[in-house]
Amino acid sequence: MTAGVTLRGVGKTFAAGIEAVAPTDLTIAPGSFVSLVGPSGCGKSTLLRMIAGLAAPTIGTVERTDDAVGFVFQSPTLMPWATALANCALPLRLAGNADDARATEALKRVGLGGFESVYPHALSGGMQMRVSIARAIVTAPRLLLMDEPFAALDEITRFRLNDDLLALWQQNRWTVVFVTHSIREAVFLSERVVVLAPRPGRIVADVKIDLPSIRAPAMRLSHAFTDQCARVNAALSAGEDAA
Amino acid sequence: MMRALPFAFGLLLLILWEAVVRLNDVPPYIMPGPLAILIALKDNAPDLLAGLAVTLEVTFAALILAVVTGVLIAVLLASSPAAERTFFPYAVFLQVTPIVTVAPFIIIWVSNIFAVLLILAWMAAIFPIISNTLLGLKSVDGNLRALFRLYGANRWQTLIRLSLPACLPYFLGGLRISGGLALIGTVVAEMVAGTSGTRSGLAGRLLEASYRLELATAMACFALLSASGLAIYALMQMLSRRLLRHWHESARLEN
Numbered sequence: 001m002t003a004g005v006t007l008r009g010v011g012k013t014f015a016a017g018i019e020a021v022a023p024t025d026l027t028i029a030p031g032s033f034v035s036l037v038g039p040s041g042c043g044k045s046t047l048l049r050m051i052a053g054l055a056a057p058t059i060g061t062v063e064r065t066d067d068a069v070g071f072v073f074q075s076p077t078l079m080p081w082a083t084a085l086a087n088c089a090l091p092l093r094l095a096g097n098a099d100d101a102r103a104t105e106a107l108k109r110v111g112l113g114g115f116e117s118v119y120p121h122a123l124s125g126g127m128q129m130r131v132s133i134a135r136a137i138v139t140a141p142r143l144l145l146m147d148e149p150f151a152a153l154d155e156i157t158r159f160r161l162n163d164d165l166l167a168l169w170q171q172n173r174w175t176v177v178f179v180t181h182s183i184r185e186a187v188f189l190s191e192r193v194v195v196l197a198p199r200p201g202r203i204v205a206d207v208k209i210d211l212p213s214i215r216a217p218a219m220r221l222s223h224a225f226t227d228q229c230a231r232v233n234a235a236l237s238a239g240e241d242a243a
Numbered sequence: 244m245m246r247a248l249p250f251a252f253g254l255l256l257l258i259l260w261e262a263v264v265r266l267n268d269v270p271p272y273i274m275p276g277p278l279a280i281l282i283a284l285k286d287n288a289p290d291l292l293a294g295l296a297v298t299l300e301v302t303f304a305a306l307i308l309a310v311v312t313g314v315l316i317a318v319l320l321a322s323s324p325a326a327e328r329t330f331f332p333y334a335v336f337l338q339v340t341p342i343v344t345v346a347p348f349i350i351i352w353v354s355n356i357f358a359v360l361l362i363l364a365w366m367a368a369i370f371p372i373i374s375n376t377l378l379g380l381k382s383v384d385g386n387l388r389a390l391f392r393l394y395g396a397n398r399w400q401t402l403i404r405l406s407l408p409a410c411l412p413y414f415l416g417g418l419r420i421s422g423g424l425a426l427i428g429t430v431v432a433e434m435v436a437g438t439s440g441t442r443s444g445l446a447g448r449l450l451e452a453s454y455r456l457e458l459a460t461a462m463a464c465f466a467l468l469s470a471s472g473l474a475i476y477a478l479m480q481m482l483s484r485r486l487l488r489h490w491h492e493s494a495r496l497e498n
Contacts, residue, residue: 054389071393077386080490081408094394094404119489139394 004030004175005051005143010060012046019200020046023060026194026203030065030142031173035186035193037232039240043201044179045147051177052145064143070136072146076128078120085116088134095139106134111164126157133165137172146178150185162189163217170214183236187228188215195232197239204239207232275459280466283459291448295467298429298444301357302475305364306425310418312365313372318402320373321380331377338370342428346435360432360444367428368421375417379410412491415483422475430468
């Protein structure tokens with residue numbers, strides 16, 4: 001049931017002749033949590049948009065075992081004229097499903113029960129992002145694509161959302177592809193961190209994170225966690241030196 | 244206190260005006276004072292209000308027509324860059340052409356006087372609706388567009404659920420300008436078309452009164468038209484606030 005992703009020689013060259021992503025192979029196992037990490041301009045967002053089908057690869061093929069995807073953008077990307085419930089229910093309504101029970105349920109799952117009739121401007125940045133996540137999971141997709149979703153939030157809010165996202169993932173075991181420029185965030189969340197380098201965007205390392213599968217918040221302070229961050233950091237530096 | 248300031252200033256001007264007219268014994272066919280205008284307004288009230296009704300009927304008909312056609316045209320122009328390239332210059336052409344110069348042709352081609360006034364007022368009012376709505380349609384957030392694409396929304400769903408709500412603040416900005424333009428267009432059209440008789444609008448009565456040197460009556464017409472313009476603006480402002488109060492900065496800051 002869970003969706004995997006396979007990229008075969010997927011590359012993207014923009015009209016101006018700039019190669020954003022060099023031909024890339026990548027296989028993401030169903031039910032895994034994978035982060036794409038790299039400096040800005042390394043093509044990680046472009047790669048994610050190609051997985052979502054929002055951008056067409058210039059060459060190569062993207063294979064997904066399931067069509068349903070949830071996508072979370074860097075900004076909450078909510079419709080300001082619609083309530084939290086209406087925003088969350090959008091994917092259902094577009095599919096002709098007028099029943100809002102699932103949207104109400106999705107809001108509850110991200111901790112926003114009772115906020116159904118609130119408009120986005122009355123919500124904090126973190127709460128807006130929660131609505132955005134609720135909208136992404138409301139169709140019960142097996143693949144969740146997240147493009148630096150917490151980059152604009154303060155650290156306290158980001159940690160809380162990281163913890164809650166992990167809890168949701170433990171319950172549902174979606175496949176998650178998570179783009180971030182934060183090494184610590186990637187290590188804390190992921191089973192596997194794919195490191196990218198820019199000009200052209202390409203994969204330079206694929207690091208399996210050697211941490212217990214249950215990630216408690218206190219783990220952020222452990223030596224094991226710091227060691228894993230150091231491994232990813234080393235891969236990132238090596239990639240930059242090679243460029 | 245601050246709210247009373249413009250009214251206090253207006254009252255001061257009126258008192259000054261009355262004083263100047265009285266102290267210098269200016270004859271009423273040159274310059275009537277505000278009190279004389281008020282009396283003229285009261286004496287001719289049924290006649291003037293009938294004229295006002297005709298003028299406002301044309302104004303609102305033209306405004307509604309401009310809204311419907313303007314939004315439709317904007318949606319068509321926004322649907323393809325080629326369409327915008329091809330047709331938008333003609334919308335600009337409509338805007339920059341003084342309607343007074345078009346009036347003689349319309350009067351020859353169209354026999355129904357109501358239709359003549361409607362066409363001219365519509366021409367005056369439509370451009371801000373087209374250009375603002377078009378700007379709004381083109382300013383829709385790219386990520387929201389991507390989201391709609393991701394969930395397989397068709398063009399109709401994207402238009403109704405995304406593009407039109409997103410362009411509402413822009414459209415309402417255009418509507419506020421067009422409301423005033425529709426009235427101005429109607430008045431200019433009435434003057435050029437030279438409507439007269441019982442079915443004539445307020446502008447026609449203004450002209451008639453001025454030909455007879457009844458300046459007080461003419462100025463009463465003028466005052467009614469100005470007040471109507473202000474009322475239309477206030478109406479559009481209220482509409483705008485009601486529609487946007489839940490979500491748009493412009494309506495929230497004023498609350």
